[in-house]
Amino acid sequence: MTGTGDKRILAVVTGDMGLAAGGAPIFLGRGERECEQMAESLSRILDSMAHHLENGTYIIVSQ
Amino acid sequence: MDGYLGMIIAGTVAGALARLLLLRVDYRQYPGYPHGTVAHISLGFIASALGAVAVPAILKPDFTAVTFLALAAQQFREIRGMERKTLENLEKYELVKRGSDYIEGIARTFEARNYLVMATSMSVSAAYYLGGLPGALLIAFLFTAFSLTFKSGETIGDICEVHPASINFDGSRLKVDEIVIMNVGLREMREKILNEALAVRIKPKGANAMSVINDIGQRMAIAHTAATILGIKKDIDTPELTPLVRKNLDTGELGMYILPVVKNMEALILAVKRTPVLESARSKPLSTEAGRIAAEKHDRHGR
DSSP states (O other): OOSOSOOEEEEEEESOGGGOOSSSOEEEOSHHHHHHHHHHHHHHHTTOEEEEOSSSOEEEEEO | OHHHHHHHHHHHHHHHHHHHHHOOOOTTOTTOSHHHHHHHHHHHHHHHHHHHHHHHHHHTTOGGGGGHHHHHHHHHHHHHHHHHHHHHHHHTTOSSOOOHHHHHHHHHHHHHHHHHHHHHHHHHHHHHHHHHHHHHHHHHHHHHHHHHHHHSOOBHHHHEEEEEEOEEEETTEEEETTEEEEEOOOHHHHHHHHHHOEEEEEEESSHHHHHHHTSHHHHHHHHHHHHHHHOBOOOTTOGGGSOEEEEOTTTOOEEEEEOBSSOOHHHHHHHHHTSBOOTTTOOOGGGSHHHHHHHHHIIIIIO
16 A cells, blocks of 8 residues: 555556566457456456556556 | 552552543544453553552562562553554454554553553552542542543644645546656546545645654554545455555655545545654654754755
8 A cells, every 4th residue: 555565467458469578467458448448357356456557558466 | 457448449440540531432443342442441450450559568568569560561561462463453454554553553552551550540549648538639630631641642733734635647647736646547547536536735844744754654544544534435446546645755745645435625634634643653853963954954955
């Protein structure tokens, strides 16, 4: 809550696979709308927060 | 024996009364649980009985009997442990966490209150011996008044100004005035926040106050108090609705955002103002020369 906890990226949602790589599962969405919907669903399922990186990519971060 | 009995009864009654007065069930809902209240009253009664028999023990004279006061102190340290453990267990399921600083503060208060009770009963029994019932009543009154001043510590309202603030978004970044709070990824949530959230700006009065609100535990306590009093719309799967307090790096002022159940700015400001200043957050940089020089420089250039 205050930023002192251990935060982890649980998932990445992107419309462009060239923008994301690494250890977390990457979900490919078709278009911005689908990406946002996927980010929302994932954040609710994982009880965590969706952040937007301003380039069409969302990261789902555990609190 | 009759004299001793009077002393012990006077001391115990005064101590138990002091504990009852110090027991407050307030917005923190603690100890709001009936069994917690019973536990604290019982321990308070034991503390007052221990304090009350100390003076007759000296008069007897049975000096070794006084050493059990040390044993009592040991027992009361356990109260702190008990409180801490209870609150930490509850913390796991709090939507807005109290924070360990707040928990430690509450636990320490419970321990200290038992010492106050012991001091009250000891002094009252001594006063009963020296001045009879009128003396005992006088000392009981004085000690209770003294203990009650301990009960009401400083609050955020005493050391800071709290003003309404505006909420805006810079792309995905949620801001309270110019203070960045967090990144909110989902459009739907951004709209909800814009429509339903409230924000305040907490302005410290001086360098001592600034160092208090700089403490992360203190900020958590502010958010927790506001959320408890106003209620929040957050649920377990919407962490973006957690009230957050962040600071302006340059001025040291805080911005707080909350999504309350009841959207009322006046109530929010009052809630923030009544947050207690935590003992662990309290510091006084102005009492050192280095602190004073730094504060002066900051006042001249920083704002």
